Amino acid sequence: xxxxxxxxxxxxxxxxLLFYYLLRLEGRIRKLEK
Amino acid sequence: xxxSRSARAIWxxxxxxxxxxxxxxxxxxxxxxxxxxxxxxxxxxAGRLGDRSDLLAAFLWIVLLFASLASLSHTxxxxxxxxxxxxxxxxxxxxxxxxxxxxxxxxxxVVIELLTIPLFLLLMAAPAPQWGAFLGVLGLGSLxxxxxxxxxxxxxxxxxGRGALFAGVSFPLLLPVLAAAVNGTRAQWQNxxxxxxxxxxxxxxxxxxxxxxxxxxxxxxx
Amino acid sequence: xxLRGILLLWIAAGIILAFTxxxxxxxxxxxxxxxxxxxxxxxxxxxxxxxxxxASVLYLYRRRLEYDDHAGTAAELGLLFCIGATVSGxxxxxxxxxxxxNWDPRETSIFFLLLVYxxxxxxxxxxxxxxxxxxLAAIYSVAAFVAVPxxxxxxxxxxxxLHPDPIINPRGKVDMDNRIRMVFTGMLLGFTGLxxxxxxxxxxVLRIERRREDQGRPMEVAGA
Amino acid sequence: xxxxxxxxxxxxxxxxxxxxxxxxxxxxxxxxxxxxxxxGPGLAAVTGPNGSGKSTLLRILAxxxxxVAGDSVVSVSGREVPAPERxxxxxxxxxxxxxxxxxxxxxxxxxxxxxxxLAHGREAVLNAARAVGLSERLGDRAAALSSxxxxxxxxxxxxxxxxxxxxxxxxxxxxxxxxxxxxxAFIQERRTSAxxxxxxxxxxxxxxxxxxxxxxxxxxxxxS
Numbered sequence: 001x002x003x004x005x006x007x008x009x010x011x012x013x014x015x016x017l018l019f020y021y022l023l024r025l026e027g028r029i030r031k032l033e034k
Numbered sequence: 035x036x037x038s039r040s041a042r043a044i045w046x047x048x049x050x051x052x053x054x055x056x057x058x059x060x061x062x063x064x065x066x067x068x069x070x071x072x073x074x075x076x077x078x079x080a081g082r083l084g085d086r087s088d089l090l091a092a093f094l095w096i097v098l099l100f101a102s103l104a105s106l107s108h109t110x111x112x113x114x115x116x117x118x119x120x121x122x123x124x125x126x127x128x129x130x131x132x133x134x135x136x137x138x139x140x141x142x143x144v145v146i147e148l149l150t151i152p153l154f155l156l157l158m159a160a161p162a163p164q165w166g167a168f169l170g171v172l173g174l175g176s177l178x179x180x181x182x183x184x185x186x187x188x189x190x191x192x193x194x195g196r197g198a199l200f201a202g203v204s205f206p207l208l209l210p211v212l213a214a215a216v217n218g219t220r221a222q223w224q225n226x227x228x229x230x231x232x233x234x235x236x237x238x239x240x241x242x243x244x245x246x247x248x249x250x251x252x253x254x255x256x
Numbered sequence: 257x258x259l260r261g262i263l264l265l266w267i268a269a270g271i272i273l274a275f276t277x278x279x280x281x282x283x284x285x286x287x288x289x290x291x292x293x294x295x296x297x298x299x300x301x302x303x304x305x306x307x308x309x310x311a312s313v314l315y316l317y318r319r320r321l322e323y324d325d326h327a328g329t330a331a332e333l334g335l336l337f338c339i340g341a342t343v344s345g346x347x348x349x350x351x352x353x354x355x356x357x358n359w360d361p362r363e364t365s366i367f368f369l370l371l372v373y374x375x376x377x378x379x380x381x382x383x384x385x386x387x388x389x390x391x392l393a394a395i396y397s398v399a400a401f402v403a404v405p406x407x408x409x410x411x412x413x414x415x416x417x418l419h420p421d422p423i424i425n426p427r428g429k430v431d432m433d434n435r436i437r438m439v440f441t442g443m444l445l446g447f448t449g450l451x452x453x454x455x456x457x458x459x460x461v462l463r464i465e466r467r468r469e470d471q472g473r474p475m476e477v478a479g480a
Numbered sequence: 481x482x483x484x485x486x487x488x489x490x491x492x493x494x495x496x497x498x499x500x501x502x503x504x505x506x507x508x509x510x511x512x513x514x515x516x517x518x519x520g521p522g523l524a525a526v527t528g529p530n531g532s533g534k535s536t537l538l539r540i541l542a543x544x545x546x547x548v549a550g551d552s553v554v555s556v557s558g559r560e561v562p563a564p565e566r567x568x569x570x571x572x573x574x575x576x577x578x579x580x581x582x583x584x585x586x587x588x589x590x591x592x593x594x595x596x597x598l599a600h601g602r603e604a605v606l607n608a609a610r611a612v613g614l615s616e617r618l619g620d621r622a623a624a625l626s627s628x629x630x631x632x633x634x635x636x637x638x639x640x641x642x643x644x645x646x647x648x649x650x651x652x653x654x655x656x657x658x659x660x661x662x663x664x665a666f667i668q669e670r671r672t673s674a675x676x677x678x679x680x681x682x683x684x685x686x687x688x689x690x691x692x693x694x695x696x697x698x699x700x701x702x703x704s
Contacts, residue, residue, distance in 0.1 A: 007289070008275040012268060019264050025457055026260075032464050039597040046594040050580070057582040117578040121637065123544060124567050125595035185399055189392050193382035203379050206372045207399060210406035213414045234410060241402045249395045251564070252316055255546045256388065319548075385506050387548075 040133075043126045047134025051109060052141070060112075061105040061142065069101035069150040073157065082159040087223035090160050091216045095175070097154060099212060101146045102139075102179055107187035107200040109135045114191045119254065128250040132184060139187075140180040147172065160223075167222035174235035175215035181242040182207040188253050210238050263453065267446040270439060278439045287351045292440060294344040296447035297337040298366055304334025304451060305369060305404065308376075312397035315390050321466065322459075324390035327397060328380055329458040333451055335373040341366050361412035368407040372400050493558035494644060494675050495519050496541065500550030503536050511536040513549055516693050523671040524693060525686030526679040532696025534679035535574060538647045541677070542572040556644050568596070573638035574649040581623030585614060585633055588622055589640065598641045608636040613662055627654040635663065639670075646676045652685055 055061055076093045083090050113119045122131055151172075154160070186204035193199055218231030274292040311326035345363050346356040357363065379396050383389035495517065502513035511533025518524050526534050539545040540552055543566030554561045556569045579588045589608065593601030609615050612632040617625070625633060631654040638646065648667075652660050667676055668688075678685055686692060 004275050004286075004289075008271065011271045011275075015267055015271060019260075022453065022457065023260065029457060029460050029464070033460065042597050043595045046591060050591050050595075053587075054580060054582060116581065117576060118580055120544065120574070120577055121579060121592070124542075124572060124637075125592045127564060130595070182399075186396075189379065189396055190382075192388065192392060193379065194384065195382055199378055199382055203375045203396070206368065206375050206407065207403045209368065209371070210403060210411055213411045217414050234406075238403075238406055241406075242399070245399055245402045249316075249398060252391055252395055255391065256544075319546075387506070 040127070040130050043130040044133045044137070047122075047126060047131060048137045048141075051135060051138035054112065055138070055142070058112075061108045062145070064108070065101045065105035065142070065146050066149060068104040069097055069146055070153075072097045072100045073150060073154055077154075077157040080158070084159050084161060087161070088216075088220045090158055090223065091219035093158065094151070094154055094219060095212055095216045097150060098143075098147065098176075098179070099208065101150065102143060102183055103201045103204070105142065106139050106180065106183035107190060107197045107204075109138055109184075110187045110191035111196045114196065123254055128253055129247065132188060132246065132250045132253070135188075136180060136184045139184050140177065143176045143180055147176065163219075164222045164225070167228040168219065170232055171215055171218035171222065171228055171235065174232055174239060175211055175218070178211040178215075178235055178239040178242060179208065181239055181246065182211065185242070185246050185249070188250075192254075207242070211235065214238070260453070263446065263449045266442065267450065270443045270446050273439045274443065278436050279433065287348055288436070290344050290348045290351075292443050294341055294348055295440070296443045297344065298341040298362075299444055300447050300451045301334055301338040301341050301366060301369055303448065304330045304337060305372070307455075308334060309397050309401045312394035315394045316398070321386060321390060322463070324386070324394070325459045325462040326455070327390075327393065329455050329462070331373055331376050331380075331397075332458070333454055335370070335377060337447075337451070338366065338370045338373055342370055359412075364412040365408040368411065369404070372404065372407070376400065493555070494521060495553065495555045496645065496675060496677070497553040498537070498541075498550065499552075501537065501540055501547050501552050502549035503533070503540065503545065503547045509533075509536075511540075511547075511695065514693070514695060515550075516691075518675060518677075518691060521671060521673050521675055522690040523667060523676045523678065523688065524691040525689035526677060526693045526695065527681060527686055528695030530681075534695060535576075535649050537695065538572065538574065538649050538677065538679050541645075542566055542570050542647050544572070554645060569643055570645040570647055571638035571640070571643040572647045572649075573634050573651055575653060577634045577637065579622040579630075579633060579637070581621065584619050584621055585609070585625070585636075586618040588633070589618075589636060592637055592640055596641065604641050605636075608640045611639060611662075611666060612636045613659060628656055628659060631655055632659060639666075642674075644674050646670060646674055648676065648678045648680075650680050650682075651678060652680065652682055 076097060080089060080093065083093075113122060126134070155163070182204060183200075186207060187200065190197065190199045190203055214231045214234040218228040218235070221228045221231065270292070274289055278288075278292075280286065280288045308327045308330035311323045311330060315321075315323035315327060342363075345366060349358065349360065349363065350356050376393065376396055380389055380393045383392055497517040499515050500513040501515070502511050504510040509531050514533075514537065526537060528534055536545065540547045541554060543563040546563065552563075554566055554570065561569050580591075583591070586605065586609075589605040590601065593605050598604050606615070609618060612635045614629065614632050614636055617629060620629075622630070622633065631651075635651060638648065646667075651663055651667075655663060664685075667678070670676055671690075678689070680686055
């Protein structure tokens, strides 16, 4: 089962990073829109 | 804008295209060169494929595809490079222009086929085709090929690099024609019915024609 | 902001459940996991293509560059998800059938969509003038719209008859019990939400770029 | 479809109107919104600094370009002619007008007459050639023409079939003195029965205009 957990962890990490990147991108866009 | 006037305009454009092609001979040479080189390469590589009708069908249509990809966009590229498009747009409507050029591309394709197919059957030692089914698939396939190439040719003629993109951009639209035509040509050599392929080619051709009629007016608006 | 928070938790939960809670499809064993990512990205690929085509028709009709932004962005995102679907599909095929590619109808139709995306984006890339690019890309998009049904449903079947493969094809109808179905639908929704969020961000960027470009030449342009 | 009604009555019902017609190319060039109305036959001059959109305006009136803003109306013998149909009632001359180099002057003009479905096409071609002094050059290849002769070919093409509206974009360019006088005489004669619009910065050409439309400046108005 450990194999699965590794893939699970990686998947969550990737999703977290992507989410964070998009959030920051949106922040910068909001600033530019003013 | 009476229909008879449109027919005359389309006829005038077709004759103009043929005369331009006859005078410059650019397209015909390119297409024949491509057809013959790919034919030789294929027959050299694959040798005599007497019984392998699926390979025969695939190679036949690849040779035709190459020949048309080399030249079917030229009828529009020539207008853009010669900057004669404004003049053409002043004498004919977009529908008439595309119709005239479609008929020219079709005629052009038939001329290439008349020259390369006998040679292909000979070089590849292909079994005698069932002429009815064979010509049916060839005809409808060529029609769909000409329809897609003409519409995409009009688009890419207006891009940077003109014809360079023609093969890649037109391929997704040519794929259904290729698949159905290859399948039909194979089936007729295996004495199988080609009705479903013919229906498919006809349906796809009709769909392309319908969409072209809707879209041609937007081709040139500047 | 709440919506984004929900999206974050929603997909995170989906991932966790996919790996821990949802049972395996008997025949597929561990490979079921990849379906939770492969099929949603395939779904978004099709959704994005439809969105791009609808936006293209709207551009031809209303001539507002806003619609072209949607058409172009949806295609760019669609390509991303399409690559994801193709790669995850072929990894899954490797695990199941031992080969990365064997023209299974579902694989080929997603791959043909990839061809459409690449061709569409190549055409966009080769035209500089925004209005001309929007117009020509829209025309291509509508023409491709006619080819897509043939590419998705007809051509793959032809490939089957052309190359009838001996490999058994177990993935006929996946019989999902409700737990799998729940996580699966959840992921589908999550991916769709992610697609629209990324689409929204990119479209807003394009709008800002155009506004800055026009700042130099203020001109009330009806509808642009 | 040149108006069948007697020349005077048809001419009287002629009108060209622009309501906030504007266009913006991405490179910044374009036409700032302009509004004006011209009725009946006459000679109007369109002037303005380079890049003020003279050519763009004429292309919009000729039905070749769909403007981003505003709309234009061209009506002949009381009937409004939509943009796609304008080619039948307008003669358009512009520097970018090119012809098929591999064809002779006659072949180019014959093709134009035939494609437009002009009644007595051959005759119309001969009249147009005579009017611009190209009668002896009918057998020459278009590619071999000097810039002056090419300009005459453009002129012959524009006046083919006697359209009721003439849109001339810098008609005098490349012409020698004799050809220029022939052009001026032609315009003087046609202005009484046709609506002529000449875009030019050559004072000789706009000085005898009834109306003058100045582009590129905010204040528009008829010459007082």
